[in-house]
Amino acid sequence: MSDPTQTVLHRLRELIGPDLEQTNHLIRQHLDSEVELIPTLGTHLIQSGGKRLRPMLTLLSARMFGYQGEAHALLAAVIEFIHTATLLHDDVVDKSNTRRGIATANSVWGNKAPVLVGDFLFSRSFQLLVRHGDLKVLGIIADACAIISEGEVLQLVASNDLKTDEEKYMAVVASKTASLFSAACQIGPVLAGCPDADVKRMADFGTAIGIAYQVVDDTLDYAATVEKLGKTIGDDFQEGKITLPVIHAFAHGAPEERDFWVRTIEKGEITPDSLEQAIAMIRKRGGLDYSMSRARDFARAARDALEPYPHSAEREALLMLADFSVDRSF
């Protein structure tokens, strides 16, 4: 428990323990299918020690606005299903080998099953949303799903292209990652029957925390140790993904550094030494510090969004999550 990351997660789980347990129960229950490979593959990823960050946002925001019902646990499970579906498809698209410290589904079962099980999780999510029966929630999640896939395609188009600037990068991050954080946070005030202004404010909170989270993720890919991150460091580099540390290093690099980035990221001419050189150049140009400072800007924006609300254990927990999205080791 000395690791601050674990400490934060532990405190959150104490606060919303029973809700989170109910969400985990519903995840197991609704992952079920007569086609055995579906729960097998779904469980492989979903039970592999994900942080449950997005469902926690739903649970906390519902309670913060005084929601007294039980539906928030189901909707939190839906949010985790959609997150898992995107991870399954992402790992196929990125040809990733490890995630959360274990082998990815595609590296165990090949590409076919993860594509199809991802589709199943999307579909199951909408079945559960229909059963819940709130068109407003359905709309929030359908919109988020469309924006996520647009963001993923945008990222694909931008990959290997050093003309991608910070603005375009932020657009990708806002779509592919922050839109689901935002949806997760909107569900609370919607369930509690709050005015649109509250829903909007929680959407902003979720977007900001989601962007901070992803920027840190992209920074850790050049900074973390493999053991802590639970996935291979340097994956983004190998894939030619244009993330903030690279954008900064390329923009401020000397001509020979810019040549290096063109050779590696754009042309894919990667040697065994390339990643080490890339990390050195990013550090030399302050790319990690710059990225972390941008992440902190968004964490601050997230905190600001909650400013108008009175003190409550749930509000403090959400503020803690805003900080955690930046100050985490994995």
Added chain:
Amino acid sequence: MSDPTQTVLHRLRELIGPDLEQTNHLIRQHLDSEVELIPTLGTHLIQSGGKRLRPMLTLLSARMFGYQGEAHALLAAVIEFIHTATLLHDDVVDKSNTRRGIATANSVWGNKAPVLVGDFLFSRSFQLLVRHGDLKVLGIIADACAIISEGEVLQLVASNDLKTDEEKYMAVVASKTASLFSAACQIGPVLAGCPDADVKRMADFGTAIGIAYQVVDDTLDYAATVEKLGKTIGDDFQEGKITLPVIHAFAHGAPEERDFWVRTIEKGEITPDSLEQAIAMIRKRGGLDYSMSRARDFARAARDALEPYPHSAEREALLMLADFSVDRSF
């Protein structure tokens, strides 16, 4: 127009021309995204001369039950979007090179974009369904999507496994193909506010026509010419898919024939002569005739489902589609 397939499609298009035009217009409109690759890739497949069979089922069944509104065109577009999404993912999963006589999206853009654009089409479909706002329709389509992906996974598990019998094969076909036909047919009576008994009857009609259609598809893969089918003949064989012609030929084959199927379908030991030998063995054991007779059984069941309804141009058109699902050249 001497080709009977074209003649049938032509007559149907005359009957529901304006509705189908409106559906095509909505397809183009809602395929739009700021991320250009999405409409580019979506249009590639969706405008490439698909028969629009499933949307036609929605349009005809709505009019047959006296629906006077406009929403059927939008829901028909949604059905085509979902169909297209499954095709995009299917072609990635099957590594197919051609469909409808043109290169598949994955063979042009690689695997990444079709996975993500498929996800976009699923999400866009649910956005449109939410906008339409009928939870019953949403439920029908969400259920169909979940059953489709279960069927696809079931097919994946059954592939290369000659223990797959006709019952299991029919379960795969009912899930992966017929469930969307069934959903397409249920929308009409739901829109028209008909009792559940009508919805159930149209579900049965759709299931039967869908099974007939897929069994014929699987038969054409060992019988059609490439020019007519618009895709490579023998794809299922190469992939080790267990379809009805193979199940029949294996069940009734002499020991040396059964050895051949084990070598090719189960072990993937395929030589340049294998497909020709497979076709010869299937023909010798009457596998094509048997499959077509089973398809005709389902087409008859589809016709029977419409028995109680009075004569109308739409009902006759649906009966014609039941026959067409069997007597077609592509």
